[in-house]
C-alpha cells in the first residue's frame with residue numbers, strides 16, 4: 001500500500017467504491033410511503049428483497065394503510081406474510097408497531113431515530129433505512145458486512161454497531177453515508193467474503209491495510 005494520509009486513503013476508497021458499485025441508492029424494497037417501507041423492512045429480515053416485494057404487492061392492497069394493519073387479525077396476517085419466514089414474530093411486531101405509530105405519532109412514521117427505535121420490531125438498522133430513504137436524513141446502516149469490512153479497511157476498530165456508526169460518520173462525507181452501506185454489502189457478497197476474502201481480485205487492495213495478496 002502506498003504511503004497516504006488517512007484522508008487521502010478514505011477519498012480513494014470512496015472513489016473506487018463509486019466507480020465499482022455505482023452511486024444509485026434506490027432501495028430495492030417497493031413502497032409508496034414511509035409506513036409501507038417500514039413494513040417491508042421488517043419483513044426483509046432473513047428474507048430476500050425480491051420475495052418481500054412479491055408479498056407486499058398484495059399485502060398493501062389488502063391493508064392499505066397503518067390503520068388497516070393496526071386492526072389486522074394476527075393469525076390472518078401471519079398467513080399473508082408466511083413466505084417471508086419468521087412470520088409469527090413479524091406479524092406480531094407489525095400490528096404492535098401500527099398501533100404505536102397511531103397512538104404516539106398520529107398515524108405518521110416519525111423521523112427521529114430515538115422515536116423510531118422505540119417502535120416494535122424496529123432496530124437501529126431499520127430506523128436508518130427509513131431515515132435515509134424517506135426523510136433524506138443521511139445515515140449509515142451498520143450490518144454484518146459494514147461491521148466486518150470497515151474494520152478490515154481500517155475505518156474503525158470497534159465491534160459495537162453504534163460505535164462503528166459514529167466512527168464512520170466522522171470519517172465519511174455525509175453524501176456517502178447511504179451509498180457506503182449499499183456498496184459495502186455488494187462488496188461483501190461478491191469479493192470481501194467472510195473467511196475467504198478474494199484480495200487478489202479486490203479493487204480496494206491498494207488502499208486496504210488488511211489486503212493479503214498472493215505473490
Ligand code: SF4
Nearest residue numbers: 192197199202208211
Ligand atoms: S483487500 Fe481483501 S480484506 Fe481488503 S477489502 Fe479487499 S477483499 Fe477485503
